Ligand SMILES: [Zn+2]
């Protein structure tokens with residue numbers, strides 16, 4: 001591109017644009033109200049929205065990426081404590097972009113996962129900043145707000161169970177949730193690898209803080225439970241060996257079983273035993289397996305009975 005069409009270059013070779021630098025048009029004198037709508041769009045897009053996105057994306061890249069690097073690329077502990085003996089990179093499949101679960105999950109995390117997270121964050125902070133919802137301050141409500149932080153993970157569990165159960169209904173499963181379930185053998189990059197509708201519904205958990213009286217910092221904490229916490233169920237290892245003696249327990253088994261069997265363990269980590277209450281709990285034991293098979297059998301029988309009734313009509 002010819003930069004001299006847009007500016008001039010002096011004898012030293014330094015370039016200056018032809019247009020003068022300007023302050024934001026809200027300060028213009030005489031006022032130029034016609035410029036303000038365009039400026040408002042510029043104000044949000046692309047730079048400020050991108051900065052927020054970049055913070056979230058960088059944080060996810062470092063957190064998920066470092067677990068992937070050590071335990072899936074370098075394989076520092078081989079498959080010790082790994083539920084599925086294989087690694088996703090050993091199983092190329094047509095269901096994934098570029099036939100690679102890793103590339104597919106990485107791209108979907110950044111394109112859909114982090115983008116919807118950032119969008120929910122923008123809307124939530126915007127509502128607080130404009131006074132559309134109550135903003136409780138810590139000095140006036142320390143006990144209530146501390147309690148709200150404490151039950152943040154429970155709000156997450158209830159919200160996740162509800163939307164997750166919903167997207168397991170046949171039509172929504174086919175259109176939306178099957179993308180996440182392509183990863184039968186999940187790794188950290190699978191955590192936020194979702195259809196955009198699912199990713200939006202998932203991160204929308206933070207919007208509960210616009211409904212219940214709350215504070216934006218707790219709303220952000222709620223989003224972080226969703227965004228960063230998603231990795232807990234997708235680590236693929238029961239324990240991460242940090243040193244020879246120290247291990248970090250992952251709590252990943254419950255959700256690993258969900259990826260393996262699909263129709264069990266719709267909740268996160270059992271903080272609220274919703275799966276037990278709704279009869280979809282699988283704890284990995286023989287009894288859990290038998291319960292699941294029993295449920296599948298009843299379902300099959302009901303379906304067959306319905307088909308037989310239809311054929312007899
Ligand atoms: Zn999952």
Ligand SMILES: [Zn+2]
Nearest residue numbers: 164177181258
């Ligand atoms: Zn699912």
